[in-house]
Amino acid sequence: MTDATTLFHAERAGHTYGTGATAVVAVREVSCAVTSGARIALSGPSGSGKSTLLHMMAGLEQATSGSVDWGALDGHPAGRPDQVGIIFQGVSLIPSLNAVENVALPLVIGGMSYDEAQNRARDAIGRLHLESLAAKLPDELSGGQAQRIAVARVLAAGPKLILADEPTGQLDRAAGIHVVDVLVEAADELGAALVVSTHDPAIAARFASRWTMHDGILASVSPHDDDFTDRTAS
């Protein structure tokens, strides 16, 4: 059911780490789709395969079985921050660059001049009201502040799909909610789809669509979600 608005589509897609006796099946036969404008929370216990699935959506991890495609995107999204923006579970800022430089980095890598990239970065930081953090180094930022700068980096690059892997994992609830608000704000500005993985039900509750994973299986979704078709259920 790929159409013009389907940013990511998986058909019985799975991912297995390693081979033979040590093989770990992280994602099993998942079929799903993310359409533009979607706001999805992905929850599930630790080790259930959330990160793996997000990495598959970002093209950073291949599907070892089944198929995936990014119909509405401009080709394969790996290394294309203007297509898919990702915020990692841990720290994803370069420690030797300050906030503005970190935000400008994907633009410069994409070929933009540093001056222009810096302006865009400041702009993105400003839109998320993070001006006071602009000149700080990652070491000098709190976990929540660092994640919000990572959001600014995604915003500056302007992707159509934003993936955030437990952006709130190491934060207290208030800080976590703040980061999620900033994420939603960024997605709204860009008109992008947003997928956020989280352990926290309070955070999941803020999303229209809620997907749940268990042992690599995308098990359940909130009832009014139309983006999800559970074809693994027999």
Place this chain on the structure above:
Amino acid sequence: MIRIWLRGLITRRPGPLLATVAGVMIAVALLASLGSFLASAQASMTTRAASGIAVDWQVQVSNGSSAAAVRRTVLAAPGVTAAVTVGYAQTTGLTASTQGTTQSTGSGVILGIPANYAATFPGQIRFLTGKRGGVLIAQQTASNLHVAPGDTVTIGLAGTRPLKFIIAGVVDLPQANSLFQTVGAPASAQPTAPPDNVLLIPIADFAKASAALSAVHPELIHTQIHVAHSHALPPDPSVSFVTVTEAAHNLEAKLAGAGRVGDNLGASLDAARGDSSYATVLFLFLGLPGAVLAGILTVAVANSGADRRRREQALLRTRGASPRLVARLVTAEAVIVGVVGGVLGLALSAAVGSIAFGSASFGASVGSAVLWPLGSFLVGLSIAVIAVIVPATRDFRSMIVSEARAQIGIRKQPIWMSFYLDYLLLAVAVVVLFITTQSGYSLVLAPEGVASIQVNYWAFFGPGLLWIGAGLLIWRIARFLLGHTPRLLTGFVRPVTGNLAPIAAASMSRQRSMLSRATVMFALALAFAGSTAIFNSTYQQQAEVDARLTNGADVTVSEPPGSSVTPAAASVISGVAGVKSVEPLQHRYAYVGSDLQDLFGVRAGSIAAATSLQDAYFQEGTAAQLMARLAAQPDAILVSAETVKDFQLHPGELIKLRLQNASTQKLVTVNFHYVGVANEFPTAPKDSFFIANSDYVTRMTGDASVGSFLVNTGGQSTNAVAAGLRHKLGTSATVVPITAARSSVGSSLTSVDLAGLTRVELAFALVLAAAAGGLVFALGLAERKRTFAIASVLGANRRQLRGLVLAEAAAIAVGGTVAGAGLGLILSQMLVAVLTGVFDPPPTILTIPVPYLLATIVIALGAITGAALLSARRSRRPPIETLRDI
């Protein structure tokens, strides 16, 4: 538990572990190899000192004592292998009539020797022509008397009738100085030159001749017992010296006044032990920085794994390991690294020793055979402890205060910077250098005959402080350039990073702590290689100059005194194969006031072609300038500094010398004009002498005779050319190749064979430079990995990633090479200045071994580029895995 942990270490992170082991290995091997150089150099010095002399002891029999009794006592002394009775008698002169003319000489000495003398003391007599037994005549005497084997010589004896002898052979007495020494007299009371006229006759004939003489002039006769001592001596020259001196004193005591011992062997060892101290000093100056550098590199590499170690320890702690267990694990790791590295290092040095010095032994004596390897091993162990345990305990502490945050290189500026330790150290280094290079200061003091030797260890502070101070200053400058000149840095990295340049520059400026430390290490490694290489080639060059100064040229042909050979004879010499050019050198004596000095007449325009004239030999101008002045003005003259002072001479002033006129044999006054000062000149004595134009001297004295010919062979096959010349010239002149001078210049370190040290040092320097290039990249590896992973998730392609890492490599390489080359030059200049005793006269300029230095730089830069590209390649592993690792 320890075994599991160690197995984990070896399988999980072999890189840092192996690098640490390798660092310890290199430090241990360097120290142990240099120790083995030292031991082998000392042993060879002892051997050379002992084998270089013909007669070990000359025991002078006191008047009225029985020579036979003295000989018995001598033979009974421990270590004595042979004792031979030799008679000495003064003659009033020798005469001979050949081919219708009669020649006579001044006073001389008649030696009575037993038939087995030449076999017992092979170094004493060199047979030139004729028989090897019977009456032998010294070559110079034969030349004075125009006699050959078969001719008859009459010796005059004071107060009794002369005696006639038929010459059986012509010989050379290479060690005439010690043969005719005044036994028991201090150096200052020794005759300035051995007698010109010497006849050696069988001891039986001598007994007859001396019987008549002793009746009227017993004071003209004396007897010596010539002694061969065992040369199985302790390898260390100082120890040997003490042993031999004590034995000589012992013998003298046993003789109880019946004889005095002239200790030639002791005197030779005395000179050698000074050289031995210089070898020790050189070892310290040249070798220690390398070992320290290897240590620093090792510690730095071990430190680069600190992040991972911190995580492992945290894991252990969370799994319930007690602090004591963690400490035990770390200690076990350090000990194993130290022991394995140490053993490998000793094995490597044994291999190096057998290749470079032909022996794998570590020491000259049993003591040093254990001490050197043990010492090196302990140093290696301490490096391992510092490298492994110190960062571990530091991490442990910081973990406890829970500040184990993600660290990046931007620590605060090092404390030493805020109180200007670098400037301070450099200032002190300059002061120490000033003091230790003052005239009158000597690095090694080995007073003749005194058992103890003083080495002035203060001199080490100069170069030592320079090393440290300069290292810190390079660090400061590198930090400054990285941190405070963003525009410059951006421009510098743009060629490799393109539009990422500002970001790369910003990132590098934040990592200036790590980058500047890497630059310092790279610079120090290059400086070590550079200074060692430059010092070594300068030394070798200077040794050559020294030998040439003593010998005159590659080969020197000396005419006997009074010969009338003219410069025209040069054509005979240049006809011999291998001769490139020949320069005649006049040798006369001139009175200045009542003072008699040597005068050398040169062809100023061409003398430099046959020998090396160093600027250091002269004052008031360079060698070239002074020779030009001589050439321009026929009556120009160079005099010694002492003469200038004594006569208050000013440039251009008239100086009147009295020289002998050839035809009248009378002294004539010749006017010269003083144009400069000569302190040294090839073949000239160490004290005062004159250098003038030979044409002018010939014109004023009517005498064109030449003292010697300086033969230039282009430095090649001097021995073969010398043999050719000897064949052509026969006994009419003495031919000495530079190789002979090289082995007889024994008073300075030039006699220490540096070849082994040079090879070992240069090899290690190269290894260190390459290792530094490769290893500095291990610093900051963890950060670099993370940066790469993030950048590649954000879309950086391989070229961009390579650019980022090459930018860092370029900064370290360029900064390190520039700083290292500069420091290397300054250090070698300083080494030359401090090791003044080694160089006499000091070299005018440093000799730069360009091929070696270029090779070193190329290899080091290759290593750093290789390491950079490798680390860029490694970063191609899926970035997501790296990110999960963090």
